[in-house]
Amino acid sequence: MTEKQHIHQEHDHCHHEPSKNWTGILFIFLGAFLLLQTTNVIDEIDNWWALFVISPGVATYLSAFQQYRSTRKVTIRLIDRITSGTFITFVGFILLLDWQWSKIWPVFLIIIGLEYLLKNYIRNGRHNQNNE
Numbered sequence: 001m002t003e004k005q006h007i008h009q010e011h012d013h014c015h016h017e018p019s020k021n022w023t024g025i026l027f028i029f030l031g032a033f034l035l036l037q038t039t040n041v042i043d044e045i046d047n048w049w050a051l052f053v054i055s056p057g058v059a060t061y062l063s064a065f066q067q068y069r070s071t072r073k074v075t076i077r078l079i080d081r082i083t084s085g086t087f088i089t090f091v092g093f094i095l096l097l098d099w100q101w102s103k104i105w106p107v108f109l110i111i112i113g114l115e116y117l118l119k120n121y122i123r124n125g126r127h128n129q130n131n132e
Contacts, residue, residue, distance in 0.1 A: 026055050050096035057089030076119055083115045 030051055037048060064081035068074070087108070094104055 023059065026059060030055060045096065047096050047098060050092050053095060054089055054092030057085045057087070057092055060085030060088060074118075074122060076122060079115060079118050079122070083111060086111050 033051065034048065037045060060081055064078055064085060067078055067081065090107065090111070093099070094101065
């Protein structure tokens, strides 16, 4: 194996599983937050467990970012990931900050409406490209 092939192989190995890196980063931030809370460095948040709801939402965003970074295309699947991440993260923040569901729920309708518009835009864009 030449030196150039060896360097290329090491480069491929380093970027093979970036999602595990993001998972590790999420755990570090979660642990740091909980440490700051338990040592009273930050004000106590009663609903700290909601961070366990927010974390998968953030991980979903990161997954969408990785997909876009690798394909450089906005796809239906990418929009689905972003929408799912938004729902999960938003629910987590509602629980974390103890917001009133009765006042916040219309945001979910806005998110769904934006998802439909984006998907329709992508579908029509592809249809128009195929007809040209």
